[in-house]
Amino acid sequence: MAQVTLSEITKVYPNGFTAVHPASFDIPDGEFVVLVGPSGCGKSTMLRMIAGLEDISQGDLNIGTRQVNNVDPADRDIAMVFQNYALYPHMSVRKNIGYGLKNRKIDKDEIDRKVREASTMLNLDDYLDRKPSQLSGGQRQRVAMGRAIVRDPALFLFDEPLSNLDAKLRTQMRIEIKALQRRLGVTAVYVTHDQVEAMTMADRIIVMNEGRIEQIGTPVDVYNTPETTFVASFMGAPPMNLMAGNIAGGKLRVGEEPIAYDNLPHSGDVTIGIRPEDIVPDERGDITIDVTLVEELGAHRLLHGTIAGQDISIHVDKDNMINTGALRVSLKPNAVSLFDAITGKRLT
Amino acid sequence: MKRAAFTNRWLPILLLVPQISIIGIFFYWPAIHALRSSFYLQDPFGFSETFVGFSNYASLFNSPAYGRAAIFTVCFTLLVTILSLGIALLLAVKADKVVRGAKTYRTLLMWVYAVAPPVAGVMGLILFNQSWGPIADLFKSLGWDFALGVHYYDTAFAMVLISVWKQIPVNFIFFLSGLQSIPKSVREAAMIDNRSTAGRFWDVTFPLLAPTGFFLLITNITYSLFDTFGIIDTVVKGEPGNNPMTLVYKVYVDGFRGNDLGGSSAQSVVLMVLVLAMTVFQFRLVERRIHYT
Numbered sequence: 001m002a003q004v005t006l007s008e009i010t011k012v013y014p015n016g017f018t019a020v021h022p023a024s025f026d027i028p029d030g031e032f033v034v035l036v037g038p039s040g041c042g043k044s045t046m047l048r049m050i051a052g053l054e055d056i057s058q059g060d061l062n063i064g065t066r067q068v069n070n071v072d073p074a075d076r077d078i079a080m081v082f083q084n085y086a087l088y089p090h091m092s093v094r095k096n097i098g099y100g101l102k103n104r105k106i107d108k109d110e111i112d113r114k115v116r117e118a119s120t121m122l123n124l125d126d127y128l129d130r131k132p133s134q135l136s137g138g139q140r141q142r143v144a145m146g147r148a149i150v151r152d153p154a155l156f157l158f159d160e161p162l163s164n165l166d167a168k169l170r171t172q173m174r175i176e177i178k179a180l181q182r183r184l185g186v187t188a189v190y191v192t193h194d195q196v197e198a199m200t201m202a203d204r205i206i207v208m209n210e211g212r213i214e215q216i217g218t219p220v221d222v223y224n225t226p227e228t229t230f231v232a233s234f235m236g237a238p239p240m241n242l243m244a245g246n247i248a249g250g251k252l253r254v255g256e257e258p259i260a261y262d263n264l265p266h267s268g269d270v271t272i273g274i275r276p277e278d279i280v281p282d283e284r285g286d287i288t289i290d291v292t293l294v295e296e297l298g299a300h301r302l303l304h305g306t307i308a309g310q311d312i313s314i315h316v317d318k319d320n321m322i323n324t325g326a327l328r329v330s331l332k333p334n335a336v337s338l339f340d341a342i343t344g345k346r347l348t
Numbered sequence: 349m350k351r352a353a354f355t356n357r358w359l360p361i362l363l364l365v366p367q368i369s370i371i372g373i374f375f376y377w378p379a380i381h382a383l384r385s386s387f388y389l390q391d392p393f394g395f396s397e398t399f400v401g402f403s404n405y406a407s408l409f410n411s412p413a414y415g416r417a418a419i420f421t422v423c424f425t426l427l428v429t430i431l432s433l434g435i436a437l438l439l440a441v442k443a444d445k446v447v448r449g450a451k452t453y454r455t456l457l458m459w460v461y462a463v464a465p466p467v468a469g470v471m472g473l474i475l476f477n478q479s480w481g482p483i484a485d486l487f488k489s490l491g492w493d494f495a496l497g498v499h500y501y502d503t504a505f506a507m508v509l510i511s512v513w514k515q516i517p518v519n520f521i522f523f524l525s526g527l528q529s530i531p532k533s534v535r536e537a538a539m540i541d542n543r544s545t546a547g548r549f550w551d552v553t554f555p556l557l558a559p560t561g562f563f564l565l566i567t568n569i570t571y572s573l574f575d576t577f578g579i580i581d582t583v584v585k586g587e588p589g590n591n592p593m594t595l596v597y598k599v600y601v602d603g604f605r606g607n608d609l610g611g612s613s614a615q616s617v618v619l620m621v622l623v624l625a626m627t628v629f630q631f632r633l634v635e636r637r638i639h640y641t
Contacts, residue, residue: 079540086533087534090558099551100540103542147537
């Protein structure tokens with residue numbers, strides 16, 4: 001268990017491509033951090049640099065009090081779970097889990113005891129003598145987890161560990177991994193492209209895009225107050241509505257439609273962000289939306305429409321029976337996020 | 349698995365005919381013929397033959413020359429197989445790590461594959477030539493009076509070296525593709541589990557190469573036993589007398605140079621039994637222990 005500190009960590013490939021721009025953040029002891037972003041955003045490279053599988057071009061990486069930039073992956077006191085499990089196909093489950101311990105000159109009885117402990121924790125007791133090829137996807141995932149926890153490392157690294165599982169198993173393993181990490185109290189860095197996984201598992205989320213960190217914060221922070229239009233559109237399904245707007249005389253408008261905000265300190269062109277669930281159908285509302293399509297989601301209903309020619313979607317409960325056509329709505333308080341129209345950065 | 353059914357019963361037979369006729373004409377027919385000849389004594393001109401029972405076999409097993417050839421064959425096969433597999437594996441492991449110019453490097457290492465065995469033999473003759481061969485010169489400068497075709501062990505040395513050189517590219521290609529089919533993440537997981545490079549190689553890489561290695565072991569034994577004929581023939585041509593030769597080459601020398609068709613056939617039959625035993629060994633014993641992903 002340890003704190004992890006990254007300062008100005010950079011990755012530049014020999015061909016000159018910068019995969020990770022200087023990034024700095026701390027992970028306090030025991031925290032579950034999720035790196036999330038679209039593919040190619042540098043999140044996996046970041047994780048692999050922490051693991052030592054990729055050289056760090058510049059910057060300092062500390063695990064605990066030790067600077068580990070040039071330390072061998074095996075000596076960093078980390079354990080990693082890979083996307084395709086990366087189990088040793090020729091070894092039994094028992095040997096797969098115990099391999100890391102065996103190489104650390106640990107006594108045979110002690111290895112046996114630890115492997116058994118891990119296998120009990122992960123419900124793998126009946127499978128210890130099987131080969132990975134005889135296991136299902138979820139069981140293989142558990143073996144990979146077992147290989148990580150048996151080592152009792154300072155830091156867990158997860159590289160999209162659930163993306164090869166089917167949807168139902170993914171939801172279940174999500175909870176299992178999180179619960180296991182809570183119980184063991186080990187610091188964890190988890191990489192995913194799935195924003196739902198990020199929201200549900202993280203103590204803190206780091207959103208990355210094109211090699212840069214867009215925002216670091218708790219799931220609630222990131223969801224409610226996105227720092228950039230990228231975060232606004234990436235986090236949440238359906239994503240935040242982003243519309244071109246204008247502030248004149250303290251009044252915010254989309255096209256000619258006023259969005260009922262007074263005395264705003266800004267002026268000029270802005271990007272307006274409103275979460276679909278922050279828009280409420282309201283007969284006395286000041287805003288009119290032209291609903292063109294109703295999407296049934298069972299528990300919810302998603303309305304797609306336009307306001308002053310721009311696309312907007314609204315998330316309503318299943319009890320709200322709404323037809324296409326003009327709809328009057330109002331906004332929940334503090335529903336509007338404002339972003340700079342050019343840089344995409346949050347205003348206020 | 350789905351079973352394909354033919355509606356026309358002649359079509360499958362027609363499709364099998366080419367394969368079966370090739371095996372029949374070029375394998376079964378000569379094999380049966382050899383088996384039959386091994387019980388007869390032929391006159392040198394092929395006009396008459398006498399049934400002699402097992403006497404061809406008896407004289408074979410009592411012949412010191414045959415025993416020497418058998419021992420040499422075993423040593424030769426072991427040396428060629430172990431050396432060509434070992435060197436190829438080393439080259440493949442190193443080539444696998446090369447990132448820049450990898451393609452050129454690999455192509456260069458594979459070139460030798462295109463050289464036919466007799467040509468390899470001739471090249472060996474030139475390189476090892478007693479009076480002007482550069483390798484022989486090198487040995488002489490080191491104080492080794494190298495004489496190809498004169499000294500038994502010098503000739504054997506050259507045969508092994510040429511055969512190994514000729515076989516390395518094939519093994520190299522297979523080992524390299526075997527290495528590259530090992531998932532990157534498995535190797536990375538091993539990097540986190542084990543700090544020793546050699547330890548990782550023996551614990552993870554090598555077992556995962558085992559199917560390739562086993563396949564190559566069998567093909568290399570076959571190669572050293574049979575396909576080195578061209579090389580041996582070129583190297584010992586003219587003076588088979590005191591020179592080392594493998595059992596396969598001895599079949600040819602006794603049969604076509606010595607005109608002892610019966611004895612030569614008996615030798616072929618012994619070789620057939622040997623191959624049969626090897627095949628059984630391959631499928632029964634070793635294959636079961638090898639992990640196939």
